[in-house]
Amino acid sequence: MSVSCRYVVAVLVPDRVGLLRDVTAGVAELGGNIAGIRQTVVDGFFSLVFTSVHPPGTTADALRRQLAIRLDADTSIVVRECPNQPPPPLPDGTRYVVVTRGPDRPGTIHAISAFFVEHGINIEDWQVATEGADVLYTAQVTLPAVVAFQPLQTAFRARMAARGLAATICHENIFRATTEVGPIKGLLRR
Amino acid sequence: MLARQDVLTTLRMVQEENLDVRTVTLGINLNVCASRDPSALVDAVRARIVTQARDLVPCCDEVAARYGLPIVNKRVAVSPASILLEGHTPETAVRLAQALDAAAEEVRVDLIGGFSAFVQKGITPGERVLIESLAAALTATRRVCASLNVGTTRAGLNVDAVQLAAHQIVAAAEASRAQRGFACAKLVVFANMPEDNPFMAGAVLGAGEAERVVNVGVSGPGVVKRAVDRLLQRDPDATLDELAEEIKHTAFRVTRTGELIGREVAERLGVPFGVVDLSLAPTPRVGDSVGEIYQALGVARLGAPGTTAAVMLLNDAVKKGGAFASSAVGGLSGAFIPVMEDHALSQAVTDGTLTLEKLEAMTAVCSVGLDMILLPGHISAEAIGGLIMDEAAIGIANRKTTGVRVIPVPGAHVGDRVDFGGLFGAGVVMQPACMEGAAAFVRRGGHIPAPIHSLMN
Numbered sequence: 001m002s003v004s005c006r007y008v009v010a011v012l013v014p015d016r017v018g019l020l021r022d023v024t025a026g027v028a029e030l031g032g033n034i035a036g037i038r039q040t041v042v043d044g045f046f047s048l049v050f051t052s053v054h055p056p057g058t059t060a061d062a063l064r065r066q067l068a069i070r071l072d073a074d075t076s077i078v079v080r081e082c083p084n085q086p087p088p089p090l091p092d093g094t095r096y097v098v099v100t101r102g103p104d105r106p107g108t109i110h111a112i113s114a115f116f117v118e119h120g121i122n123i124e125d126w127q128v129a130t131e132g133a134d135v136l137y138t139a140q141v142t143l144p145a146v147v148a149f150q151p152l153q154t155a156f157r158a159r160m161a162a163r164g165l166a167a168t169i170c171h172e173n174i175f176r177a178t179t180e181v182g183p184i185k186g187l188l189r190r
Numbered sequence: 191m192l193a194r195q196d197v198l199t200t201l202r203m204v205q206e207e208n209l210d211v212r213t214v215t216l217g218i219n220l221n222v223c224a225s226r227d228p229s230a231l232v233d234a235v236r237a238r239i240v241t242q243a244r245d246l247v248p249c250c251d252e253v254a255a256r257y258g259l260p261i262v263n264k265r266v267a268v269s270p271a272s273i274l275l276e277g278h279t280p281e282t283a284v285r286l287a288q289a290l291d292a293a294a295e296e297v298r299v300d301l302i303g304g305f306s307a308f309v310q311k312g313i314t315p316g317e318r319v320l321i322e323s324l325a326a327a328l329t330a331t332r333r334v335c336a337s338l339n340v341g342t343t344r345a346g347l348n349v350d351a352v353q354l355a356a357h358q359i360v361a362a363a364e365a366s367r368a369q370r371g372f373a374c375a376k377l378v379v380f381a382n383m384p385e386d387n388p389f390m391a392g393a394v395l396g397a398g399e400a401e402r403v404v405n406v407g408v409s410g411p412g413v414v415k416r417a418v419d420r421l422l423q424r425d426p427d428a429t430l431d432e433l434a435e436e437i438k439h440t441a442f443r444v445t446r447t448g449e450l451i452g453r454e455v456a457e458r459l460g461v462p463f464g465v466v467d468l469s470l471a472p473t474p475r476v477g478d479s480v481g482e483i484y485q486a487l488g489v490a491r492l493g494a495p496g497t498t499a500a501v502m503l504l505n506d507a508v509k510k511g512g513a514f515a516s517s518a519v520g521g522l523s524g525a526f527i528p529v530m531e532d533h534a535l536s537q538a539v540t541d542g543t544l545t546l547e548k549l550e551a552m553t554a555v556c557s558v559g560l561d562m563i564l565l566p567g568h569i570s571a572e573a574i575g576g577l578i579m580d581e582a583a584i585g586i587a588n589r590k591t592t593g594v595r596v597i598p599v600p601g602a603h604v605g606d607r608v609d610f611g612g613l614f615g616a617g618v619v620m621q622p623a624c625m626e627g628a629a630a631f632v633r634r635g636g637h638i639p640a641p642i643h644s645l646m647n
Contacts (some may be wrong), residue, residue: 094256097192097196099201127194129194140192149254149255162487168204169258171258173256175258178196178203178442178443178446178447179196179200184516185453
């Protein structure tokens, strides 16, 4: 039985109009179907990660070449085989939003991420933005049940305060409750 | 991923604007405790409250820690105590109040409501016992709050009950003379009293409610005040409709937060969730004042012409935001104007810009009525009865809740300052422009019929 091919692709290129159209055209020309996709622009650079499923026999090199035809010469394209298996289950725990704010200094992101590594916590999403004179770092994490929230919050605030940063860890539901319009019951069941 | 601006807005409310949940109130039906034996009755009441509410405070503390949001007050509201007092004496009523007080202390809630009676049409013997025991019961207890419903839009106004209530207010003030009449701060007389109100002194578990239920009161007025300030900082020329829109959006967020916390507490306790009360309940702290919101809107001197319109704007915007946020809105759900508990209102009374009559006008467009108002000690029961009747008339005619919580301060005169401390706040004694002159009208007693519901002009 022939098995479809599944790839994970990363594309990095200076941003311009039409990049997403060009990438997806390349995928479609090879009969591929995009499964998951995330795109953003960081400091003027178009950054895209997606997974796609292709007919049997489609190679990683063929996909990379097809994308290169459509994209600018200075585009970085990485194509890797992505096994046909279900994604790893989400970690069991409670989701929190980590917000850190302060002046832009080298090493801040490292300090934040190192803190969470020390506590065995994976950062699942991450955003950085400027807010007036400050830089705002926003992360989403899942705290395993074994991690006690209050001591973690206290330790994180102290660690960040030593770097001149204001920091907090807030339950995700607070943000969802105040920005979504669906029933609150749904948040508690999630 | 959550949108950055949404994260920032919510975070600002949590970190800088004192977003909280003002009260989580657990309602408990006590009717199962009914007994002809006074000792059995009070023992059963105390045991039932302790059993049913034992986990309330620890549970609230856990949820508050989990979300990083303070739950300011944890309280209990019981089914109307008057039901338990059928066939009993005023002495038993006082013992019952003491049992409620002891149970409240044991489960570590600061106030317990439901020493209450619904007497809008008539008064049963048990209800009469409760009313006649009010002065003694409120003086003998610290945590017990009492409420009476003397009128409804459908039933009209029970003036006999008003008279009884007014005499009890005078008696309670005298009985708590050493505390400057403080017992009266725990008694409110309502028209159209809600049966799911989580706020004191009027919290009660009404007849149509579940065996147990969790009701919550949303965050205080500080969050709304800062939202108004922020908009005006961005746009000093913002119009009133733009300000109303800002308040509405803030009320949405505040209501959703309250419901989130309330539902989680309810779920952990294994109790149905009841309602979110949208009322903005001030405290004497600066920055936690409804009066400050009116000032931020542009009413620099509270009581000036325009104040009532500002109250309407605020009340309406809060309700619109809250009603969209949750389908479980109930209780009083309006802006409170408790004079002693709100430093800006209290200051306006001290300055002489805010009069009793203006406060009465304001209550026509907001909840909940003449609230936490200090009166001279020599005011007559008939004058207090007249105040209650006027306020009830506003509620009955406008199909809304109104209430009267006034404190005649024994020995005090207009302008004297009284400080109860804590959440009950401080203020100066004020009085109606005309203290006497309606006694004959009040003393007639009887019943003012329900108003007609057509010819609405």
